[in-house]
Amino acid sequence: MDEIGAFERKSAAGWERPERAVLAYRAVVIALVAGVAEMLLRAAQALEDPGVPVAGVAVALTIRAGIYLAVFALAARMLFGSLWARGILVVGLGTVGLASLVAEPVGALLAADRLSAVFTGVTPVAAILGLFRAVHVVAVLVMIPAAVQAGTTTGSTATPQVRPTAAEAGRRARLRPW
Template sequence: MAFTGLVIALLCGVGEAIAYTAVQLGRPNADIGSLATGLAIRGGIYLAVLGVAVRMARGARWARTVLTVGIGVIGLASLIIEPLAATLSAKQISDLFDNLTASAVIIGTLRTGHILAVLIAIPAMYHPSARRYFRALASQR
């Protein structure tokens, strides 16, 4: 369950990055270089997370710790800061829905899926069945 949650989070993150880039490319002043750099950085991060998640699934306990800090703390904070700031700066809740576009709904849905997948994956890595799994793999080595 933890690995599946991490993969779903990654897929949501990739989808969000692509959707965001597509929206930005539709604007007349699109900075293609900046968008390409952003995609490359995100792509590198997502590949690294996938690599660590695979190691975790193979029983590497260190990978579980890295994912907990990297995805469960730093990554989750980066996903929540922007919507939280928008919510706190709104004078009324209805202000958050002014000028709502289809692309904003898609990006918001992907972000929500990303957050939910992380909130499922991280605790699943520490579930008693996961602990048994890590112990069993460690005893086979």
């Protein structure tokens, strides 16, 4: 059996994705859905205020939509075996992405003189935003180890690595899934 990136070749016609690669992809998609939902709810809240410039909200939405599309494209590449896309997602979402998600809640906790002050005056919209943020954080925390472990050949479900012959190596290069 040959392995290329996150795929294992089970037959000449088919490639099988490791469960961890699929889990990492699904976690990224869940994080994106939660992020988009939070973004749209925050935009709707901002637009309720008549003093907020619509152009500013539109620019912010465009920037975030671009980021989300780039993350989705990387996740799709990761699912199809791209090691560089997997690395970018793990490093990018695991550092900058996660830090941006937890900075606001941690700042609120640190600014409060007691824990109950953080939850005083919580509105239903704020609770929904908190739920979206929590789902987003948990999905990223699931994605990171799954993506790191995707495509490894260790563990009880791994198949032994077989060194291809010269003829198989040429065929293997033509059968790359990307």
